[in-house]
Amino acid sequence: MVVDALTRTYGGVPVLDSVSLVFGPGLTAVIGPNGSGKSTLLGALAGTVPPTTGQVQRPNAEDRGRKSIGYLPQRVPFREGFTARETLAFYARLVEGDPDAALASVGLSDAADKPIEDLSGGMQRLLGIAQAMLGDPPLVVLDEPASGLDPGMRERAFRTAATHATDDVTVVVSTHNLDLVDAHADRVVMLARGQVVAAGDLDALRDEYSVDTTAALYEAARRDATLSETADDGDPARSGAAAEDERSGSGDDSDRDVHVTGVSER
Structure with a gap:
């Protein structure tokens, strides 16, 4: 998958500014401060955010019935009144997937018959990951899959993503959990103020x-790029960051269960 000179603006303010990247098979982690454009x-990779300029070239699914992109947004609006299995069964009929296998892959087999409204926020997050991977799409995009999960669930979520990232599958994950990046990612993309x-x-x-860790890599790359710890309130890049925070719901760090200095802070 190729991202070519991608720019996305809100109200004329760039949130992504001429970003060019190539995503190959394996697990790529996208990291950076809140509002950096993640x-x-x-x-944009999933096709839900159209570029202002530039383009994204995505893989196509060759097999009939196979979806080309699996996507987990930050908020997953599952409909209440259905069980976890019934929810995945609905999506599975569209993409020829196995709902029980998908539930097992994220550790939700025992919760298969629970209604959506009885699942914890973390369990609904895992169900969203299972839904994204139904049908074995060649591209899986997971936006903060570990958000709101306890340590064991975070590990399971990333291990599931890494297992799915085979030689012909590209998985892209955004995260603040840099220890899990160390354990599972093949590649990393670091953003700051809408740029790579x-x-x-x-x-x-x-x-x-x-350096030995992704956290140390983040700090070293930030220093080399002379990124300032704070920005002027009138800085257009900060305005763009606020625009993304407003749309993604990431402006409030209260739901972050792990704080990484320099990464979690805005």
Whole structure:
């Protein structure tokens, strides 16, 4: 998948500014501060956010009945009154997927017969991941899949994403959980103020910056790019960040269960 000179503006203010990237098979983690453009980028990859300029070239599913993109937005509006299995069965009829296998992949087999309204927020998040992966799409886009999950569920969510990311499947995940990036990601894209600060193979980037962890990579890349800790209230880039926060719901950090200095803070 190729992103070519992608710019997305809201009210004339750029949230993404001439972003060009290539996403190959495997798991790519998109990291950066709130308002850096992560959700806008993932929405553009999934096709829910049209570019203002530039383009996104996505993979096509060759098999009949196979969906080309699986997408987990930050908020998943599942309809109440149906069980977890019934919910996935509905989507499975559209893409020839196996709802029980999908539930098992995210550890929800025991909750299969629970109504949506009786599932915790974390369990609904896992159900959203299962829905995104139904039908084995060649591109899976997961926006903050670990948000609101306890440590065990976070690990399960990322392990499921990594397992799905085979030689012919591209999985793109946005996250603030840098320890899980270390454990599961093949590549990383770091955004700041709508621009790419660093991108590439995770091991190669850590070697390039002489660091051992993604958290240290983030700090080193930020220093090299001379990113300021604070920005002027009148800075257009900050206005663009606020625009994305308003649309993605990420402007309030109260739902972040893990705080990463320099990453979680705005």
